[in-house]
Amino acid sequence: MTKGFDDLLKKVSECSKKTVAVAVAEDAPVLEAIKAAKEQGIADAILVGNKAKMEEIAATLNMDLSQYEVINEEDNIQAALKAVSLVHDGKADMYMKGLIDTKNFLKSVLDKEVGLRTGKPLSHVCVFEVKGVDHLLFLTDVAFMTYPTLEDKVAIIENTVEVCHACGINEPKVAPIAAVEVVNPKMPCTVDAAELVKMNEEGKITGCIVDGPLSMDMAIDKEAASHKGGAGRKIAGDADVLLFPDIHAGNLVYKVLTHLCEMKNGCILTGTAAPVILTSRSDSFETKINSIALAAVVAESMKH
């Protein structure tokens, strides 16, 4: 049972060693996380980018670059294409963003020849261990898909359920959440929620249990759910996956959790042929490492 990041890190230690290819690796916080990930046995790395700049940063971090494969490529776009092709060709297992803007990084992810396209829509999942919740929460989508349609939501669920399975959660409980718990034709996300439940019941969405629309307390607070008569529901405070109506709801909740709650988290981009790590400047050192660990577990699961 994976209840927190300690369990997840243990899971990583049981996998074969994974390698992350870093696009434009001359980024101090990214190299610091890569160094720690190697030291903790989470992942090796191939670093693609400006080697001279990497050496400068490595010196300040007391990082021995000779322990890594380093590919010198001073053009950012080319460096990203080289790094992603390593994953595409199976020489690395995960793909990580360095000092390159998100737009160009995503272009490399979606490159038709050397990228990680699968034909499925991409979505982002952020995994949280939060004080007050006794299991991991998978929040989606808080960063990538803006206004998902019903079809998009099906893809998001499929992408996220794969991540849950990789983390050892065999039948995750997926809650399309909203302000209310009843279907209201004037609130499209509640109509979508009912549709997703139906598709799950009809076997069109598999590997998980979908119940919604659910309010946040019904989804994550067992005591509140029991007070509100959640006993008869498939999900009563024990949701694994929180599916947000749109990116604003998702991102605002994500930011409250990261800025006001005691928590650990890690995030990856999914729907790709290999996990993609797209941490941001504001992510903590620990979040970057957790994201690499999460990617490693997902990469292991994708091999089987």
Place this chain on the structure above:
Amino acid sequence: MTKGFDDLLKKVSECSKKTVAVAVAEDAPVLEAIKAAKEQGIADAILVGNKAKMEEIAATLNMDLSQYEVINEEDNIQAALKAVSLVHDGKADMYMKGLIDTKNFLKSVLDKEVGLRTGKPLSHVCVFEVKGVDHLLFLTDVAFMTYPTLEDKVAIIENTVEVCHACGINEPKVAPIAAVEVVNPKMPCTVDAAELVKMNEEGKITGCIVDGPLSMDMAIDKEAASHKGGAGRKIAGDADVLLFPDIHAGNLVYKVLTHLCEMKNGCILTGTAAPVILTSRSDSFETKINSIALAAVVAESMKH
């Protein structure tokens, strides 16, 4: 300076004593809060509803009903109309929901003859004291307005700024929040945010400073805002009012705060001729009292 509910309660003690009229008062948690509010000098009450039932409940609460004006009216709709008319006629200062469903309670609020209609749209504000934020946060709208238009958002800001002023915040900082900080035509709430900023600059929205679209961290986390270059902005981690894109974003954040954060809160309905207290069954005892205190401060300010 009102930084938390202790300051707010102190403010109440400096006001003339206020009276709350309760619709269908035979509700144990509501009577318990009314009793505590009286004992703490926050407010007196006129209780309208089934007197026999009130007496039963009062006995279990060790509450002396003879200290209150009690009006016996066993029909819920009539009881609500009677209670709201007391506020309408100036015999009470605030109106509170008891054991009556929200729909019928709101009908009494909006009653053309004895209700509290002002012609302005109603909106809900929930005031939070949250660990990690050094001042009160006014969240709107997390419970009432579902998908506010730009015009609605102007009304929500006006309603909420009045509450801020009543709480001693003379020029509240209002942040229309979103997942992003740049205006994107594909994200209507960011376009609205820019429009609200412009209206504020042009003097069409007064008594406050509007800046947005802002991400949650830029709105409430001074350190994060300073890292992200917020120094040049009107709001940089010091927002008082968080204006949500829609009820889902608002309500999901509200539930995370109440269920996962260390906090105190109180909520009222605004846009009415007198503050309306519409607490829900799941609100804590303390939240109910804080809501009465908030209403008292707003009622005081409305008299001037």
